[in-house]
Amino acid sequence: MTHLKITAAAAMLACTTLAAQATGISDDKVKIGVLTDMSGQYADSGGKGSVEAAKMAIEDFGGKVQGKPIELVFADHQNKADIGGTKARQWWDAEGVDMIMDLNNSAIAGAVFTLAKERNKVAISTGALSTGLTNEFCAPTTVHYTVDSYSLGKSAVESIMAQGKKDWFILAVDYAYGKVTAATVTDFVKESGGKVLGTVYHPFNASDFSSFMMQAQASKAQVVALANATQDTVNSIKTAREFGMTRNITFVPQLIYINDAHAMGLELGQGLTFATAFYWDRNDESRAWSKKYQARMKKMPSMNQASVYSAVTQYLKAIDAAGTDEGVAVTNQLKKMKINDVFSQNGYVREDGRMVHDMFLAQMKSPKESKGAWDYYKILDTIPGDKAFQPLSKSTCSLVTKK
CATH class of the missing domain: 3.40.50.2300 (Response regulator)
Structure with missing residues (x-):
């Protein structure tokens, strides 16, 4: 009996100690x-x-x-x-x-x-x-x-597919990010009833995108998804514009920061369509x-x-x-x-x-549409967060209770 009382007291002390540790500001x-x-x-x-x-x-x-x-x-x-x-x-x-x-x-x-x-x-x-x-x-x-790659890919793909553009080509950088993103875009295109007509991988910091763009152009795709980032994305768009491809093909970068848009400039970037979580002028x-x-x-x-x-x-x-x-x-x-x-x-x-x-579908303005410095985006659509991000039903997180 005494032993039980001591054990109970010790347990109460331990709980009190834990509670004390969980209150107040450490240090x-x-x-x-x-x-x-x-x-x-x-x-x-x-x-x-x-x-x-x-x-x-x-x-x-x-x-x-x-x-x-x-x-x-x-x-x-x-x-x-x-x-x-x-x-x-x-x-x-x-x-x-x-x-x-x-x-x-x-x-x-x-x-x-x-x-x-x-x-x-x-x-x-x-x-x-x-x-x-x-x-x-x-x-x-x-x-x-x-x-994340899911929300960026899903938001952009579904919004573009809703415009009736169902034939896609993917240009991706040849490392983990590019491969995962290419696979993600492929899944979303197929789930939405579209087709991926081809996928090609380029080296990181590639010096020449001509051969890759020729393959994209030859595919007759309506949309080219760019599963790369920063300077590779900028150089992809430069080459596409030199080939005259941006006049009749929609280019969808999977990751664009406004810093990239600023470096690219509207003359080069006009018409690019992509998903973003934030725009300063919203x-x-x-x-x-x-x-x-x-x-x-x-x-x-x-x-x-x-x-x-x-x-x-x-x-x-x-x-x-x-x-x-x-x-x-x-x-x-x-x-x-x-x-x-x-x-x-x-x-x-x-x-x-x-x-x-919420996520946003954005498009880079033309130079004529811009009213001044940093006036780069048009917000075309708002995608509710519950539709943009991976649902819990697909989660492999150990904290998620499956229903």
């Missing part, structure tokens, strides 16, 4: 780490702009949460998973970082999500595209915030915030940078509501919230960590 401060590409091919859509967006969110929140100061640190992952993983471990194990974000490289995001699960820390990826982050890498403290709220960002960075924000601002803001709101910065408690609070702000429309975080929100 008397909230520390956020932006782990991003500061010097490589994704630096323009993330990098210093992501750091600045995080600073803006902290400033607009008042610099404190639950009466405790908010601190920001940042580092360059150099697009190397070992460097990104080492920095994440250092931040979490030795430097008191509570949340790591941006992670604009899928391999690095996957490594950091794994560490987040082990350490009960929050990781929010705004920059990676792999659907694996809400499938095999999902965890109780991780969130995939902006877009409404009064997005315009007001983007102009503040532009005043600091001398350019308009990418969808990644706008989502960094949103994610930091919502994370701090979740801490404030939960009364703690403990990982599971904060993430559970995020999953209870509706997210409507400068970035997100009709947003919410699902049980698999996917932040679901």
Whole structure:
């Protein structure tokens, strides 16, 4: 009998201790780490702009949460998973970082999500595209915030197919991203009753796209999907325009940031149709915030940078509501919230960590249609988040309860 009383008392003490650990702010401060590409091919859509967006969110929140100061640190992952993983471990194990974000490289995001699960820390990826982050890498403290290859592909393919354009050709970069994206686009085209007439892969940073465009042109496709990114996308479009292909073929890049549109220019990019999660000139709220960002960075924000601002803001709101910065408690609070702000429309975080929100079908304007600098897009359609993102019925995340 005495033994049972002691055991019960010990159990009550353990529960009390756990509850105490899950309340309040650890280390008397909230520390956020932006782990991003500061010097490589994704630096323009993330990098210093992501750091600045995080600073803006902290400033607009008042610099404190639950009466405790908010601190920001940042580092360059150099697009190397070992460097990104080492920095994440250092931040979490030795430097008191509570949340790591941006992670604009899928391999690095996957490594950091794994560490987040082990350490009960929050990781929010705004920059990676792999659907694996809400499938095999999902965890109780991780969130995939902006877009993924599924939402970008599905939103664009279904919208173009609705215009009656059913014959497609795919030009993809020859590494994991290109192959996964090409397979995703193929599935969506076939599911919508269309045909993929051919797929060709090009080397990363290819110097000449002529032979690839000749194959696309010979296929007689109505639509060419570009499963590449950054300079490869720009060079693909340059070659297509030189061949006169853009006059009667719809080109659909699977990933365009406004930074790419700016580098490309409207003369070259006019008519390109693609899915995006954000456009600075979409409404009064997005315009007001983007102009503040532009005043600091001398350019308009990418969808990644706008989502960094949103994610930091919502994370701090979740801490404030939960009364703690403990990982599971904060993430559970995020999953209870509706997210409507400068970035997100009709947003919410699902049980698999996917932040679901409206997507937009955009088209680059002609030079005549543009009213000035950064006036690049026409928004053709809004795709509700529940239709844009992978449904939970297809999820392989261990946190999802199958019905």
